[in-house]
Amino acid sequence: MGRTEILIGGVGGQGVVLSGILLGTAASLYDGKQAVQTQSYSSELRGGSARAEVIISEQRVTDPEVRKADILILMAEDAVGRYLPKIKPGGLLVIDSDLVKGVKPGEYEILSVPATSIADKEMNNIVVANLIILGALLKKTGLLSIASMEKAIEVSVPQKAKALNLKAFQRGLELT
Amino acid sequence: MDEKRVCTGRYFMMGNVACAEGAMAAGCEFAAGYPITPATEVANHLAEKLPQVGGAFFQMEDEISSIAAVIGASWAGKKAMTVTSGPGISLMLENIGFAIGVETPCVIVNVQRGAPSTGMPTIGIQGDMVQAKHGSHGDYEIIALCPSSPQEMFEHTVIAFNYAEKYRTPVFLLSDAFVGHMREEVVIPEADKIKTIYRKIPELGTDPLKLKGFLDENVAPMPIFGKGFKAHVTSSCHDEYGKRNLIDISALDKFVRKLSDKILKHKEEITLVERDYEGAEVVLVSYGGVSRAAAEAVLQARKKGIAAGTLRLITVWPFPGEEIEKMARKAKHVIVLENNLGQIYPYIKAEAAHFSEVSFLPPKLVGEIQDPEDILKKIEEISK
Numbered sequence: 001m002g003r004t005e006i007l008i009g010g011v012g013g014q015g016v017v018l019s020g021i022l023l024g025t026a027a028s029l030y031d032g033k034q035a036v037q038t039q040s041y042s043s044e045l046r047g048g049s050a051r052a053e054v055i056i057s058e059q060r061v062t063d064p065e066v067r068k069a070d071i072l073i074l075m076a077e078d079a080v081g082r083y084l085p086k087i088k089p090g091g092l093l094v095i096d097s098d099l100v101k102g103v104k105p106g107e108y109e110i111l112s113v114p115a116t117s118i119a120d121k122e123m124n125n126i127v128v129a130n131l132i133i134l135g136a137l138l139k140k141t142g143l144l145s146i147a148s149m150e151k152a153i154e155v156s157v158p159q160k161a162k163a164l165n166l167k168a169f170q171r172g173l174e175l176t
Numbered sequence: 177m178d179e180k181r182v183c184t185g186r187y188f189m190m191g192n193v194a195c196a197e198g199a200m201a202a203g204c205e206f207a208a209g210y211p212i213t214p215a216t217e218v219a220n221h222l223a224e225k226l227p228q229v230g231g232a233f234f235q236m237e238d239e240i241s242s243i244a245a246v247i248g249a250s251w252a253g254k255k256a257m258t259v260t261s262g263p264g265i266s267l268m269l270e271n272i273g274f275a276i277g278v279e280t281p282c283v284i285v286n287v288q289r290g291a292p293s294t295g296m297p298t299i300g301i302q303g304d305m306v307q308a309k310h311g312s313h314g315d316y317e318i319i320a321l322c323p324s325s326p327q328e329m330f331e332h333t334v335i336a337f338n339y340a341e342k343y344r345t346p347v348f349l350l351s352d353a354f355v356g357h358m359r360e361e362v363v364i365p366e367a368d369k370i371k372t373i374y375r376k377i378p379e380l381g382t383d384p385l386k387l388k389g390f391l392d393e394n395v396a397p398m399p400i401f402g403k404g405f406k407a408h409v410t411s412s413c414h415d416e417y418g419k420r421n422l423i424d425i426s427a428l429d430k431f432v433r434k435l436s437d438k439i440l441k442h443k444e445e446i447t448l449v450e451r452d453y454e455g456a457e458v459v460l461v462s463y464g465g466v467s468r469a470a471a472e473a474v475l476q477a478r479k480k481g482i483a484a485g486t487l488r489l490i491t492v493w494p495f496p497g498e499e500i501e502k503m504a505r506k507a508k509h510v511i512v513l514e515n516n517l518g519q520i521y522p523y524i525k526a527e528a529a530h531f532s533e534v535s536f537l538p539p540k541l542v543g544e545i546q547d548p549e550d551i552l553k554k555i556e557e558i559s560k
Contacts, residue, residue, distance in 0.1 A: 021188075021359060028188040028361050035188070037359040040298040043213065062472040063548050064325075064358060064465065 003061070004143065006054040007069035007086055009079030010096075013046035015130035016075060020052030022134060022152045023144070027056045029155075030148035036061045049078060056143065071141070072108075073133060074100050075115075094137055096129055111140055113175060119168060128168035135172015146173065181229055182367040189362040191329040191355050195285060196221035197364060198333030199257055200229070203372050204283075206249035206256040208234040208242040210264065213297035214353035215287040218259040239264035243271040243284070250280045251409065253377075253400040255337055257283035261353075262291045262304045265311065272346055273312030276435065277411045279390060279398070281340040281375055283333065285349045287356040290543055299543040300354030302464055305519040308348045309493050315432050317439035319446055320348035320493040322464040326360045332490075338373040339446060343438060344395050350492065352515070354545070355465045378405060388416040391434040393441050439494050448490035449499050456485025458555050459503055461524055462513040463489040466545045470513050473551035484555050492520060497527045504528035509558050512536045515545050533558070 006023060010016040017039045024037035036055045042048035053066040068088035074080055075096045080103060087093060089107045098116035113136045115129035131153070138144060150166060157165045181200045189197075196218045199207070207226060209219045223233040231254075236242040242258050249256040260268065265286050275282060290296030291303045304311075308320045319339050321332040332349055340347040376397040378387055384406040389399040396416065399407030408418040413431045421427035439446065450467075452474070453459045460470040467488040477484035487503045489496060500523075504510055510528045512521045512535070521536045528534045537554050539546050 024359050025188045029186070034361065035359075037188075038354060039357050040353070043297055061360075062475065063469045063545075064354075064360075065469070065545055065547070067547055067549070 003055060003057040004070045005066040005068065005088075006056070006071040006073070007066050007083055008052045008054075008073040008075070009083040010050055010075030011046075011078065012041055012044055012048045012050045013127070014050070014075050015127060016050040017041070017052045018156070019073070019130045019134055020054045021156055022149065023054045023056070025156055026144045026148040026152035030151045031144050033058060034060050036064045038064060049082070051083070071137070071143075073137070074103070075130065075133070076100065077102055092141065094133060096133060111136060111176065113172070115172070118171060122171065123164060123168060125164065128164055131165050131168035132172040132175070135169045136175045137172075139173045140176045179367045182364065182370060184364050184366050187362045187364070188359055189326050190217060191323070191326040191351065191358045192217035192287065193221050194326040194330040194362045195259070195333045195349065195351070195356070196225065198330040199283070199337065200225055201330070201364070201367070201370050201372075202334040202337035203255050203374070204257055204337065205231040205254040206233075206246070207258065208236050208245035208249070208256075209259050210236055210239050210242050212261045212264050214289055214300070214356050215259045215261045215264075215285065217356070218285060218287070239267040240271065243268040243275070246282050247271060247275050247280050250282050251401050253402060255281070255341065255374075257285065257337075259285040259287070261287050261289045261297075262307070263294055265304060265307060269311045273314065273316070274411045275346045276312065276316045276318070278409050279344040279396070279435070279438075280346065281344050281398070282346050283336045283340050283349060284346055285333070285351065288350065288352040290353075296543070298353050298357065300352030300356070300465065300515070301543050302350070302352060302466070302515045302519065305350065305492060305514070305516065308350060315436060317436045318348060318493045319343065319345060319439065319491065320350050321448070321490060322350050322492055323355055324465050324467050325355065326358055326362045329355065330362055330364060334370060334372070335448075338371065341373045341375040342395070343442060343446070344375060344398055345439065348493070350464070352464065377403065380404070385417070390414060390418050391416045391430060393434060393437045395438060443494050443496075446491060446494060447496045447499065449496060450486070450488040450490065451503070453485030453487055453503055453507065455483055456506075457483045457508040458485070458511065458559050459507040459509070460484070460486045460511050460513055460551065461489070461500070461503070462486070463492055463520070464515070466513050466515050469545045469548050469551065472548040473555065476548060476552050477555050480556075482555060482559055484559075489520075495523050497523070500524050500527035501531070504531040504534075507532045510534045511551070511554060511558070513546050513551065515539050516542065
């Protein structure tokens, strides 16, 4: 595997940037790979637009921008128009199917994950929908090892939220 | 350097946090600032860490007082810094001129964001490049470093402190939202591997009338407050003793020249570049995050058999004209890449155009660094 470009689009409060940090941390610190993660968001604390980019590579990442996403994760309807044109032909489109409805079939494979409703019903907390998506993504692609991601969760989320985040990630692994 | 200050290890770290860690490792004792996206993480991290080593972080009422507090701390003998973004630098400019005029070592971190005005907070552009050099009034030289990764946010901050102390001057770290908010592997070495410099101060007990504490091309010792030096510090025209002179033109001439010459005389040892243009006919000149796209484009060009290379400016100020000339004498074509509409381009062109064809390739979208594919197309086009 050479270079994998991942783009995550959603709204503030969904853990878009955290998802990027987790992928980058797992790859860089625990999976023996190189990773660059970047981010941008509008100023609102919640509800504004948020974007995270991660590039995972066997070699040092020279160009740090996502140009065409091998993996595009959309967590809000608002992100569809903004980021769908950035997916690479033949790429993988991951959607939170509870929140993203307006995606038509195209030159990409769709991985549809009802992450928000699972998080709501089974964990009573929709904020971990992003971890369910990461679980489903890793199961589907084998992009990173599960142990690496679990370690990344351990070191990246606050103590009191660890168990819930790990549970959500593991639930995601069961989905595909 | 104190081991408590150096967070030795391997991390997946944000550029802004790496900058704060660099400041800690360099011996920063005081920081002041006013929060602004995309620079706030530097301030947050310093606010947490400085008190742990007996230092202090002050959140001030605005950027004007922030730089003023930094200048005061530096004159009290502390290694000091501030951090902000373009809108904050605009407010600081008057006092930055003061710091230059009275030769105050300090580090000013500008995590540049979409501009003009309040612009777009989390999008990085290289929009304040010339402001760093010419923002305040009058003739002066400045030192500015342009990191391209979180690792360099750490390393360049250490260099910035060392330059500030060595040359008794404000030093800019010109980062941007893209690099400041970027996370990547950062390796922080052991404390004894990090070189730190502290300013010269006069010998204690020096007769105040004989204390030459200003305007020396070889950097005068700094008569910091609290040691009994009894120096006179004025932003108005002064002589090497710090004595005000508002009438003799020869005094003004000396004031202007010595301040600039202090930097220019040491330009060779200040200048940092990365040269990878041996035998290249087309050379890409860039700095900061853009240089990574340039490096990728050259990699691809070489695979196609094109003699391409790069020159990366790590210090953009003082402007490394000699380096540009040296490169341009060997190249046929020079392509300048910046994440703006061409701020350093005229300076590069002025040095290079006598020897080679010089052109500018702007980003397709200002705020998104040039796509290596587009750069490659441009290289192929001109090397036909």
